[in-house]
Amino acid sequence: MIATQAKRAHAQERIATTVLRMAAGFVILAMALLLIYLATEGLKLFVVDHFSVFAFLFSGDYQPDTHPGAAIYIVGSLSVTLFAICIGGPFGIAVGIFLSELAPLRMSQILKPAIDVMVGIPSVVYGWLGLQLLVPLIRNTTGSPGFGLLAAGIVLSIMILPTVITLSEDAFRSLSPTLKEGSLALGATRWQTIVRVLLPSASSGLTVALILGIARAVGETLAVQLVIGNASQFPHGLLNPTSTLPTEIVQDLGGAAQGSMLEHALFSMAFLLLLIAMSLILIVRFALRKRA
């Protein structure tokens, strides 16, 4: 009787291990296939169509079927991301400090679920709200069309907030309590403790928070596409309509015939986005290792 039970437990264990192992293997396989596929398709522009990598990265002349220079979209992506992190970054870190150091229990019990809800709101909702509220507001106050870098930057600043807040709060909470207690015991005020002791000690964790915020911003497509104006021009002001790498991919995808130069160019843009995301993750790993 006992022997059969033990045998059964063993069998269950074996099955469970195999299933879990297969799941893990599948993730690695899917990731590898994605990378290989994007790389082969993304390099066709340079290998098959003989378009120069230099022109792709640095030329602002975007002629889909003859000369797809992507510099406009690269600059567009960098500009909105920079804008978003400059507004959303400090703001998010400030809320993170508040939540970990100052907020009364009752308050953080309300704030934390609210932040979780912010993560769950689909990006089309953010974009739609931007289109309905933000674009008319900018249009009426500035006399510009309203679509452009400013609108996209503000929408993105809000969208990256939950990421930055949650991760910076974690960064502060993971600090040893002796740091804070020591500082307070030496007679430092709460503000002095935060600025001179906690912020520098949490810097690698905060870097991670900011970089994952950047990663969120750089890949956002739909919300940005709705408010940025989708013009193929360099942004030479906050009120200028422009485009980013993901919005241009969406915009041109439908018209790209299979095997055309345009399709190859869009794959190259997607591959470039993947490379950006991967390097951001590598930086995060590096920062985390430093902390450990």
Next chain:
Amino acid sequence: MTRNAALAALLVGLALVAPQVALADTSITLQGSTALLPLIKDAASIYQQAHPDVKIAVSGGGSGTGINLVAAKAIDVGNSDILAPAHPELVDHKVCVIGFAVIANPNVGVKNLSKKQIQEVFGGKVTNWKEVGGIDQKITVVNRPRSSGTRAVFTKTLMGSVTATETGLTEDATGTVVDVVAKTPGAVSYAALSGTRGKGLLELSIDGNAPSDENIYDGKYPVWSYEHMFTNGPPSADVSRFIAFVTSNSALVKKDGYLLIREMKVKEIDR
């Protein structure tokens, strides 16, 4: 253990039965031109009422998208404002004629533009409405994406060799364009008449000719094209019946703001 086995059996059973349930109905998928979308949508809802066993799924995406998807056999019918010379395997079913209006925000103070002025406005040479007789207001050009059939027709019939400026906005559906032009001061764009009429927009006359049905039938107003429904090879009987229903329904075609092919006094190549 037995419960799990029962659950698994149930799931497998469902997986086997589900496709057969879906197959009992005929389904037709159409995608492409947002200029033709209102007609196809109306036709589909009437057709489905008469034929409850047929499920019709219609969506936009642009003419280029429709052509590419039907060429890849991902959908049954690709709707398009333009021909598909790159895809000889596609069979063309002409539906109707559609007119396109050059539309502007109602406050710009201009009712008519010459073809040359339109080229200057959309080419970016003229940047303020006062230069073409309107109020002192910056012009915001709203373009369609490159895969748009509406943009192709507009370029072919009005712009000629002049390239459109990229300094304005780009919006990817007729409905969005109409909305943006109505709300943005100084905005100008182009869109299918089926989407612009009755929306409170300014439909500009070109060289003195308003975009009326008569002017298009007579050939005085140049911005129009045939609407096409493309199938990959000859259509199946079910798809063929729906296409015939759309193309033969003159009353619906007229009601939704399109024009009848048989009443055209000019041919497409005459322009």
